[in-house]
Amino acid sequence: MLLGCGTVISIGGCSIPVSTLNATKTDAQAQTSVQKTTDNPSPSILPVVSSSNNPNFVVGVVQKVGPAVVRIDAARTVVAQVPEEFDDPVIRRFFGSKPPRQRIEKGSGSGFIINAGGQILTNSHVVNGAQSVTVKLKDGRSFKGRVLGEDPVTDVAVIKIEANNLPTVSIGNSESLQPGEAVIAIGNPLGLDYTVTSGIISATGRSSSDIGVTDKRVDYIQTDAAINPGNSGGPLLNARGDVIAMNTAIIRGAQGLGFAIPINTAQGIAQQLIAKGKVEHPYLGITMATLTPDIKEQVNSKFGINLTTDKGVLLIDVVPRSPAASAGLKTGDVIQSISNQPVTKIEEVQKIVEKSKIGSSLELEVIRNGQTTQIAIQPAPLPARRGS
Incomplete structure (x- = not known):
């Protein structure tokens, strides 16, 4: 758990269950x-x-x-709507509208x-x-x-x-x-x-x-x-x-x-x-999994994708209108190297992308349908995470 009291590159529209492949999202859309x-x-x-x-x-x-x-105390207002079953005319007349449930959440x-x-x-x-932050020093x-x-x-x-x-x-x-x-x-x-x-x-x-x-x-x-x-x-x-x-x-x-x-x-x-x-943060817009012989067998037997290698980083989903989609990356591609740096794990891809510059091209070597191809991709700024 995170300790206060109180991306990851995202492969789109693929039917492969991410949990089956132990995939890791690398965009900010994943939730901790x-x-x-x-x-x-x-x-x-x-x-x-x-x-x-x-x-x-x-x-x-x-x-x-x-x-x-220092000690840091933070307070934020949390609002939750009343469930629909309580949204009746009597309640609306009493509150003037559907009554929200509001509380102050405090943490340190x-x-x-x-x-x-x-x-x-x-x-x-x-x-x-946080709507208010209080800092307490050791001297009081x-x-x-x-x-x-x-x-x-x-x-x-x-x-x-x-x-x-x-x-x-x-x-x-x-x-x-x-x-x-x-x-x-x-x-x-x-x-x-x-x-x-x-x-x-x-x-x-x-x-x-x-x-x-x-x-x-x-x-x-x-x-x-x-x-x-x-x-x-x-x-x-x-x-x-x-x-x-x-x-x-x-x-x-x-x-x-x-x-x-x-x-x-x-x-x-x-x-x-x-x-x-x-x-x-640089962003490509893919979800990926570290490819292993077991995952290769599962993908080929269950999903009809013809993987010819069992090493590399498998693309599970490509986010629409993302840099990856614009560059032509597709579900089922297997990344072999990025800018001449071999990659076999998702963590290696994450590190290379994080150290890259937004707008500067990365050269990806991928295997698609048994053929090796080169794809240039320009990372964009990571989209802001929605919600709190």
């Missing part, structure tokens, strides 16, 4: 199934500590970073200050659709927050409070992380403010499909540090107290399985949100 630049450092930051020579290194990290971790999460002038990094799902002060921008595709958001000379975190590097490294999480799980947990990095490079959030375009860091609802948006720190990831998700019913967005990814998205208020 889980519950879901630093400036000057603060002058109050303590000296760097290391786990190698200090058995109480966690204490030093908490003292160093704790003042820059975490965040961390990345700029002494009040810029705060958190998860998109913590503030999505509260501020009204303003959402500078949010990106549901990566689940990153930036909010701003009107304050100066705030304590800030130190940003680390998530590219060189190794399983087994010590990590510390600080956040506000289940309303228990400024809770500290520790553990190790269990794995890196967990794809969104690995953890069941197929509408996200992120490779996650896995940790066994305890993460619970309300930790969303809080920092995952290394032994030096540098932020190396942003805590984001847990898997329902699992023990010791927490996931965080690498800070290099989160920071890159945050910079775009601060500059433009939004992030444009």
